[in-house]
Amino acid sequence: MAQILDSLTNGGLPNLVNLITAVGALGGAAMGLVDTTKLFGGGPSNFGFGYIEQALSPFLSALASSSTPYGKHAILRTLRADWLNGVAKDDQKAKAKSLIQLSLSQIDATALANVAAVDPAALQSAVQKKASSQAAAPEEASALGQFEAVLGAVIDTAYERGDQEYRNASKFLAMLTSVALGAAGGSIVFYPIGHGDLLFCVLAGLIATPVAPVAKDLASALQTAVAAASALKK
Known part of the structure; x- marks a missing residue:
């Protein structure tokens, strides 16, 4: 996990915001891929x-x-x-x-x-x-x-x-897809990837689907909170 943590800590807030945005995008991509399987007999x-x-x-x-x-x-x-x-x-x-x-x-x-x-x-x-x-x-x-x-x-x-079953099943399939995409993407970007970094990518995939709808708002809120905290320090 050292490579990923180093990238986050060295870049500060911008890297953290980028991470949240990327995780949200991963979730959106996973849901989109699951949705395309409807071509095959209706899919989910x-x-x-x-x-x-x-x-x-x-x-x-x-x-x-x-x-x-x-x-x-x-x-x-x-x-x-x-x-x-x-x-x-x-x-x-x-x-x-x-x-x-x-x-x-x-x-x-x-x-x-x-x-x-x-x-x-x-x-x-x-x-x-x-x-x-x-x-x-x-x-x-x-x-x-x-x-x-x-x-x-x-x-x-x-x-x-x-x-209810349709929504739950679709979310579960999207989660599995985002985990697979996260692990594959992490293995390519951080090759050769260690067990800790791979685990981080898998965890990012697990939370990607629920985070996707609120990722943009979450990143904006984080930036606003940090800006407010910085202003108070001054």
């Missing part, structure tokens, strides 16, 4: 969709055996395409709910009623009346409202958990 964008597919499975299973033209697989393909393309999360939730509700009028609602724990006959009648623009009885409207509430809650939970 695939993370998280499993939660959505699993959560909606009870609702979509009723469509799998039906003759509806827009069934389970078509809905999943549509939702997956939106997920991979990064469509706004609220828009994805709304589309998932709309597609299932749209297919509801084309199938026997008994299986879906069991999923939402509502009266099957009341739900079926409410769906049919809604499709024909007829007024539903209070108990039928209640069954349909309960079904929509359960469906909305399931979709909301699935998308939130899926989004």
Whole structure:
């Protein structure tokens, strides 16, 4: 670690600021490289969709055996395409709910009623009346409202958990990439590199991803603090 520490201490504040900026740039580059892997089958964008597919499975299973033209697989393909393309999360939730509700009028609602724990006959009648623009009885409207509430809650939970997994996985992959880049860059710049210097480069790679969004502000704050301290000494 002697080479790196000597470079930092001999250069003073400018070198420290440059280090922070470089670490931030390393994190940004790592995130950019991870993002480019979306070219290959969606890359990290695939993370998280499993939660959505699993959560909606009870609702979509009723469509799998039906003759509806827009069934389970078509809905999943549509939702997956939106997920991979990064469509706004609220828009994805709304589309998932709309597609299932749209297919509801084309199938026997008994299986879906069991999923939402509502009266099957009341739900079926409410769906049919809604499709024909007829007024539903209070108990039928209640069954349909309960079904929509359960469906909305399931979709909301699935998308939130899926989004969390996607973000965490992307950050983890970016961290691994920044560590690899940091170690490779350090080995080239400080060749032959010692174990201490290599460890420093690895540590820089570990913190590069979380530091990247605030690196510029952190460097500016450090410069301002040092300038203020120098002014107080005078």
